[in-house]
Amino acid sequence: MVRHLYVHIPFCPKVCPYCSFYKEASDRNKTQAFLDAILLEADQSGEGLRPETIFFGGGTPTALSTLQLDFLISGLRARLDFSELREFTIEMNPATVSREKAAALLERGVNRVSMGVQSWDDALLKTLGRVHSASQARRSYHILREAGCRNVNLDLIFGVPGQSVALWRESLLRTLELAPDHISAYCLTYEEDTEYFERFRSGEFVPEEARDAEFFEVTMDVLSAAGFEQYEISNHAKPGRECLHNLAYWNGADYAGFGPSAFSTQAGLRRRNIADTAEYIRRIQGGLARHDFEESVPDGLRASEVVAFGLRTKQGISPEGIDPKVVSALTANGYLEASPDRLKLTRKGKLVADAVAAELL
Amino acid sequence: MAIKNTRNFCIIAHIDHGKTTLSDRLLEFTGTIQKREAQEQLLDAMDLERERGITIKAHPIAMEYTAKNGHHYRLNLSDTPGHVDFSYEVSRSLAACEGALLIIDAAQGVEAQTVANVHLAEKQGLKLIPVINKIDLPNADVETAKKQLEDILAIPAEEAILASAKAGIGIESILEAIVERIPPPSGKSDAKLQALTFDSTFDTYRGVVIYTRIVQGTIRAGDPVKLMATNTSYDVKEVGVFKPQQPKFFVREKLQAGDIGYVIANIKTSSEVKVGDTLTGARNPAESPLPGFQVVQPMVFSGIYPINTADFEKLKAAMGKLQLNDAAFHYMAESSVALGFGFRCGFLGLLHMEIIIERLRREFDMDIIATYPSVIYEVLRTNGELLKVDNPEQLPDFSLIEEIREPMVICYIMIPNEYISPLMQLIMDKRGEIKHTESLDTKRVMLTTELPLNEILVDFVDKMKSITRGYGSMDYEHGEYRPNKLVKLDILVNGEPVDAFSSIVHRDKAESRGRALALKLKEVIPTQLYQVAIQAAIGGKIVARESVSAMRKNVTAKCYGGDITRKRKLLEKQKEGKKRMKAFGTVNIPQEAFIEVLKTG
Ligand SMILES: Nc1nc2c(ncn2[C@@H]2O[C@H](COP(=O)(O)OP(=O)(O)O)[C@@H](O)[C@H]2O)c(=O)[nH]1
Ligand SMILES: C[S@@+](CC[C@H](N)C(=O)[O-])C[C@H]1O[C@@H](n2cnc3c(N)ncnc32)[C@H](O)[C@@H]1O
Ligand code: SF4
Ligand SMILES: [Mg+2]
Numbered sequence: 001m002v003r004h005l006y007v008h009i010p011f012c013p014k015v016c017p018y019c020s021f022y023k024e025a026s027d028r029n030k031t032q033a034f035l036d037a038i039l040l041e042a043d044q045s046g047e048g049l050r051p052e053t054i055f056f057g058g059g060t061p062t063a064l065s066t067l068q069l070d071f072l073i074s075g076l077r078a079r080l081d082f083s084e085l086r087e088f089t090i091e092m093n094p095a096t097v098s099r100e101k102a103a104a105l106l107e108r109g110v111n112r113v114s115m116g117v118q119s120w121d122d123a124l125l126k127t128l129g130r131v132h133s134a135s136q137a138r139r140s141y142h143i144l145r146e147a148g149c150r151n152v153n154l155d156l157i158f159g160v161p162g163q164s165v166a167l168w169r170e171s172l173l174r175t176l177e178l179a180p181d182h183i184s185a186y187c188l189t190y191e192e193d194t195e196y197f198e199r200f201r202s203g204e205f206v207p208e209e210a211r212d213a214e215f216f217e218v219t220m221d222v223l224s225a226a227g228f229e230q231y232e233i234s235n236h237a238k239p240g241r242e243c244l245h246n247l248a249y250w251n252g253a254d255y256a257g258f259g260p261s262a263f264s265t266q267a268g269l270r271r272r273n274i275a276d277t278a279e280y281i282r283r284i285q286g287g288l289a290r291h292d293f294e295e296s297v298p299d300g301l302r303a304s305e306v307v308a309f310g311l312r313t314k315q316g317i318s319p320e321g322i323d324p325k326v327v328s329a330l331t332a333n334g335y336l337e338a339s340p341d342r343l344k345l346t347r348k349g350k351l352v353a354d355a356v357a358a359e360l361l
Numbered sequence: 362m363a364i365k366n367t368r369n370f371c372i373i374a375h376i377d378h379g380k381t382t383l384s385d386r387l388l389e390f391t392g393t394i395q396k397r398e399a400q401e402q403l404l405d406a407m408d409l410e411r412e413r414g415i416t417i418k419a420h421p422i423a424m425e426y427t428a429k430n431g432h433h434y435r436l437n438l439s440d441t442p443g444h445v446d447f448s449y450e451v452s453r454s455l456a457a458c459e460g461a462l463l464i465i466d467a468a469q470g471v472e473a474q475t476v477a478n479v480h481l482a483e484k485q486g487l488k489l490i491p492v493i494n495k496i497d498l499p500n501a502d503v504e505t506a507k508k509q510l511e512d513i514l515a516i517p518a519e520e521a522i523l524a525s526a527k528a529g530i531g532i533e534s535i536l537e538a539i540v541e542r543i544p545p546p547s548g549k550s551d552a553k554l555q556a557l558t559f560d561s562t563f564d565t566y567r568g569v570v571i572y573t574r575i576v577q578g579t580i581r582a583g584d585p586v587k588l589m590a591t592n593t594s595y596d597v598k599e600v601g602v603f604k605p606q607q608p609k610f611f612v613r614e615k616l617q618a619g620d621i622g623y624v625i626a627n628i629k630t631s632s633e634v635k636v637g638d639t640l641t642g643a644r645n646p647a648e649s650p651l652p653g654f655q656v657v658q659p660m661v662f663s664g665i666y667p668i669n670t671a672d673f674e675k676l677k678a679a680m681g682k683l684q685l686n687d688a689a690f691h692y693m694a695e696s697s698v699a700l701g702f703g704f705r706c707g708f709l710g711l712l713h714m715e716i717i718i719e720r721l722r723r724e725f726d727m728d729i730i731a732t733y734p735s736v737i738y739e740v741l742r743t744n745g746e747l748l749k750v751d752n753p754e755q756l757p758d759f760s761l762i763e764e765i766r767e768p769m770v771i772c773y774i775m776i777p778n779e780y781i782s783p784l785m786q787l788i789m790d791k792r793g794e795i796k797h798t799e800s801l802d803t804k805r806v807m808l809t810t811e812l813p814l815n816e817i818l819v820d821f822v823d824k825m826k827s828i829t830r831g832y833g834s835m836d837y838e839h840g841e842y843r844p845n846k847l848v849k850l851d852i853l854v855n856g857e858p859v860d861a862f863s864s865i866v867h868r869d870k871a872e873s874r875g876r877a878l879a880l881k882l883k884e885v886i887p888t889q890l891y892q893v894a895i896q897a898a899i900g901g902k903i904v905a906r907e908s909v910s911a912m913r914k915n916v917t918a919k920c921y922g923g924d925i926t927r928k929r930k931l932l933e934k935q936k937e938g939k940k941r942m943k944a945f946g947t948v949n950i951p952q953e954a955f956i957e958v959l960k961t962g
Contacts, residue, residue: 186918209888213913234918249925263926270926295926305925308932329947333891353916355890358935 002266004248005051005080007038007072008259010277011063013095017129018157020191022261022275023059034277035068037284039075041258044284046080049256053087053245056110062096066104073108087112087244089153095132097140102147112243113144114153114184119160120174127162141178151241153182158215160188161205165214172222181241185219186234187212213351220347233312233350250309252302270297308357316344317360326359364619365545366432369574370490371439371454373482374464375472375834379494383464383526383535384422384438390532391424391436394605421457421572421621423602423611428540436539437602437621453559453636455481457574457621460488460543462535463516467493467501467523470801471509473773477836479514490538491516497525505802513801546576546619553647554578554586556616556624556640561631563685567599567610569628572621573640576651579617585643586626589650590635594643595626631685659691659707660768660839661714661818662751664732664861665721666703668943668952672727673702679725680704683717690717695752699859699945700730705752708734711818730943730955732861736814739766739842753849753863759900765847765865767813769840774808774825775801776833783828784808791816792845792867811840815865820960850875852882852958853896853903854945862958868899874961876905881961883907885954891947 011026054076064072076082089112090105097115105113119125120134132140144152154175158168175183190200190207199205220230228236232250235243248255257264261275272293274280283290297305310317318341319327327343330336335349335356349356374380388394421439428434439454455461461482465471482489493506507518522538524531548555560572573580580586580600587594601612602622616622628634639650667676680692691707708714714734721727740748740756741763750756772793776784781798788795793812800806812821817837825833850871852862862882866874875897882895886909897905917928942949 187914187916189918209913216914216916233916265925293926301929305929308928309925330890335890351914351916352890352912354932354935355912355915358932358939359890361932361936 002049002254002256003052003084004245004253004255005049005054006245006255006257006262006264007054007056007061007076008058008257008262008273009056009061009064010034010059010260012058012060013063013093014129014131017195018188018191020194021059024277026063030277030281031064031068033281035064035072035075037281038072038258039079040284041290042076042079044287045256050081050084052084053248054085054089055245056088056090058091060093060096060116061090062092062101066098066101069101070104070108073105073110077109082109085109089114089243089245091116092140092144093132094137094140097143099143099147102144102149106148111149112151112153113149114155114182114243115140115144116155117141117175118155118157119163120171121163121167124160124163124167127160128157138178141180151182152180153184153243154178154180156183156185157188158185158219159207159212165211165218168215169218169222172219176222176226182235182237182243183223183228184235185223187215216351217347220350229314230350231314233353247313250306250313252306252309265297268297268299268302270295304361307360311343311345311357311360312350312353314344316342319343322360330356330359364548364550364617366434367437367545367619368434368460368539368543369437369439369458369546369619369621370460370462370539370543371458372462372464373475373478374462374494375466375469375474378464378466378469378472378475379526380464383462383492383494383524383532386526386529386532387436387438387536388422388424388605390536391426393422393424421454421603422605423622426536426540429537430540432540434540435620436536439621455485455487456557457559458487459546460490460539462539463489463491463514464494465491465506465510465521467495467503467506468498470502470506470805471513471775473775473807473834473836476513476773476807477838479516480838488543489516490535490542491521492524492531492535493521494524494526496523496530497528509801513799513807548575548577548618550577550579550617552577552618553645554580554584554640554642555647555651556580557651558588558634558636558638558640560636560688561634561685563631563682567625569625569631569634569685570610571624571626571628571634571640573616573624575616575618575620575622577618578642578647579615580624580640581615586624586640587643587646588634588638589641589646590638591633593633595628597624597626599625631681636688659689659709660814661708661710661734661736663706663708663714663734664695664697664700664703664752665692665706665718666697666700666730666732666861668728668730670701675725676704676721676727676729679721679727680706682725683720687717689713697732697754697860699857699861700732700943703730707751711822728952730861730952732955733864733958734818735865736768736818738768738847738865740764741766750865753865754860756849756865759849764844766842766844767815767847769811769843770814770817770837771796771840772810772812772817772835772837774810774833774835775805776808776825776829777805780829780833781806781808784825784833787821787824787828788812791821812837813843813845813867814839848899850878851898852878853894853898854882854948854950855894856896857945858898859945859950861955871899872897872904875899877961878958879905879907881957882950882954883909885957886948886950888912889947889949893948 010023012023088110090110092113092115094115117137118128122134190197223236230236231242254266260273260277260280263272271291273290274292307317327338331338334346337344337346345353372380421437424436426434426436439457491510493503495501507521510516511518522531522534555576556573557576558571558573562570564570582597582599584597585594586597599612600616601610603609604611641647667673684690689709692704695705696702718731721729735751738750740750743761743763788810791812793810796809796811798806798808825835846868847865848868848871850864850866851858879895879897886893888909892911893909895907896903939949942951
């Protein structure tokens with residue numbers, strides 16, 4: 001039985017220059033066919049799926065209209081067994097939030113919202129090419145709360161060219177004032193095939209390792225002082241507010257993914273739907289294979305993935321099968337905290353989690 | 362064919378003066394190859410040779426030619442490498458010949474390598490036929506070339522044949538001169554067999570193939586023969602001559618006095634054949650072996666180590682194969698504290714070393730590290746004992762050393778006049794001395810200099826080339842040993858000396874080199890989880906320190922479902938990268954660090 005469902009909605013009001021998620025600018029002509037295709041995909045591969053968590057991600061799921069979202073959720077509900085659903089998250093861009101939409105979503109069973117605020121500084125929002133202002137984000141946040149949303153995450157980005165540590169601290173404090181349940185704080189990554197990557201390659205944007213490290217430290221300081229627990233490198237939650245859907249990924253659970261570019265991992269097979277909306281629709285309609293990538297994930301591989309991801313979480317990993325010499329070098333240098341049954345990253349270790357993982361694997 | 366109708370010759374020339382092109386023309390003219398078969402340059406067989414424009418390996422080739430006098434001749438052409446690093450191979454080819462074509466580019470004139478190779482050929486008593494090539498070029502200056510022939514090489518100018526290998530001018534005159542001026546080999550075909558093995562190669566299907574010059578006697582398939590140095594006997598399976606095109610081996614019924622060709626005799630391993638050895642009849646052996654030729658000692662040494670210790674055997678096999686057709690390359694197992702098990706390798710010179718390393722990487726797909734090259738030092742101990750040291754690690758404690766002597770070279774450098782003063786500066790920097798200066802023509806001079814071999818090993822040629830904008834040329838002969846103030850420079854990584862980075866250098870240069878090395882290493886060693894301290898030390902005293910600080914941040918921001926595969930690939934790439942580095946305790950040193958150290962002169 002597969003317990004987790006991801007649905008990819010590949011539309012955005014405007015494409016951000018740093019983002020490499022598969023998305024396109026919203027196109028009214030395609031949307032209905034797209035929604036039909038998702039439901040068809042649920043018909044074709046919904047068997048054995050009884051979701052405990054659903055995550056509508058993107059892109060920007062709320063780029064869909066209230067009516068379209070309603071159609072999609074009702075359609076899924078008609079096809080899948082929602083009886084054990086515990087967490088239903090939807091990602092939002094602050095520019096796509098309205099009172100009606102929020103109310104409708106909550107009514108349809110959505111119980112968690114993740115909103116991309118990124119920054120509270122208008123100049124920085126402009127650098128990031130965001131469509132919304134800081135005040136619009138604040139308004140959207142209040143709309144969500146007023147509509148009765150009791151579990152809200154805010155996404156923030158740091159390490160943006162032009163961003164100072166002071167400005168970042170300020171953004172964190174402004175976020176805390178709103179008392180969200182969860183904060184995802186991402187270090188800006190120069191992803192291939194983005195405008196930012198080109199500017200990074202041309203030398204215009206220069207990542208500064210030392211400064212990024214400082215951003216990281218400030219994040220940990222400020223958020224832990226405010227009662228948030230860093231349960232994963234980039235994720236901080238109030239007690240009991242961890243994102244179950246993400247935890248499932250990191251723990252190596254099976255999951256289904258619908259929509260273009262969505263991954264699914266089931267019974268040792270990982271596949272990705274083709275990352276092309278028109279082609280995705282065509283293939284689904286024709287009952288054709290819709291994957292453009294496939295790999296088998298045998299148990300051994302899955303185990304090493306769990307090491308790599310588990311290391312990023314507060315639970316850490318089991319020391320079983322890991323070279324004790326490597327462990328003791330890492331502990332002696334303050335990267336790891338080792339107890340007989342767990343290895344966890346220290347604060348210093350979190351900053352270099354990838355290098356530590358490479359040592360351990 | 363009668364021995365009096367055989368001519369054995371080779372071609373000596375500075376790089377790019379047209380040796381390969383002319384060889385092709387000769388092969389075409391004699392009908393050995395058809396014109397359409399003549400791909401660009403047939404004789405340069407190996408990729409590496411083509412790229413570097415030098416011929417590394419000598420391939421003898423047989424041609425038939427009917428001269429104007431109506432007689433029929435067999436001409437055996439041995440190609441020769443142009444660079445002095447290969448003087449050993451040059452002299453091997455020369456040993457199989459009675460004459461040589463000396464090519465001079467009409468536009469460039471005599472170059473340094475021409476001088477060195479002419480000295481070699483004359484020492485072996487070869488008849489030289491000067492050929493002034495490229496007369497088709499608009500800037501050809503035949504008169505100056507002739508004058509240089511007389512002034513610098515003491516060869517009468519009227520002997521020169523004017524030619525253009527490219528335009529096909531003078532080819533027949535060259536062939537006629539080969540027939541007329543080069544003496545036929547002496548030696549009787551009915552005498553006891555004496556055949557000089559001047560090279561060998563390994564063929565997957567045939568085993569060891571000996572390249573031989575029959576000095577006297579006759580050899581046929583089925584003959585029992587023996588190699589005199591090792592006193593082992595074999596049955597000859599096949600004899601023949603080489604053709605430039607496939608199949609390369611052209612079977613003949615017999616080879617006789619004066620012939621150059623190959624012998625296949627069921628020899629399984631390369632080590633059984635010593636190049637320079639004499640092949641004789643097993644039943645009716647010659648009284649004595651041929652004088653052979655002087656076995657040259659390698660002049661430059663370096664440790665070559667597999668990056669992955671598990672590749673030791675593979676590397677050993679690769680070296681064995683290389684040595685088979687490059688007898689001048691020596692190797693011996695050694696071990697290094699830093700690098701584990703590997704080989705101490707001896708080379709004729711730096712170019713030779715570079716080529717071997719590149720061939721190991723390319724042809725044998727080996728991931729290897731080479732240590733800083735060393736010459737052979739003579740170390741006089743306080744107790745009067747004299748040691749030969751080719752590895753800084755073998756130096757006794759300095760309190761036990763009376764003096765260290767280093768090998769010198771006589772270096773001929775030809776350069777355009779305007780670069781004299783920067784070049785003199787370079788020679789001073791390299792602890793050299795200018796012995797004398799001679800004008801070649803109105804534009805160029807030849808400097809005869811004496812330099813420590815150690816100083817020209819690494820970057821001297823590159824620097825000379827860049828000072829002279831590519832117009833300079835040089836070559837060298839080995840000179841005597843001379844005592845000097847030499848010290849051992851160590852590089853320590855996190856407090857531990859990395860023996861692979863050690864070198865023996867002049868005291869006055871040790872500190873600056875130590876600083877340069879430490880800085881270079883700081884640049885090429887990537888930041889890692891642990892801080893890396895790099896120090897340079899002379900006799901235990903630290904003269905420079907640098908450090909690579911530990912990495913501050915190395916973490917992926919976001920990991921959602923699909924990212925798992927991507928993230929894993931990233932980690933795998935990191936791991937792969939680490940594999941290509943050499944681990945010293947917790948420090949990983951990338952291959953480039955070793956290469957950079959090699960380049961830091
Ligand atoms: N113009 C002209 N170019 C020539 C002649 N002979 C050779 N070359 C060119 O000179 C270059 C070097 O020739 P190559 O035969 O490889 O010289 P090698 O290095 O001595 O073997 C090539 O580009 C040839 O095409 C010639 O007679 N005339
Ligand atoms: C699919 S978006 C969330 C919802 C919505 N599309 C939005 O942008 O408001 C997921 C989050 O990933 C983060 N993100 C996207 N590209 C990133 C990058 N290149 N580096 C770091 N974080 C990035 C942003 O914080 C963004 O909010
Ligand atoms: S960050 Fe969000 S809104 Fe911007 S392009 Fe990416 S998915 Fe769309
Ligand atoms: Mg050539």
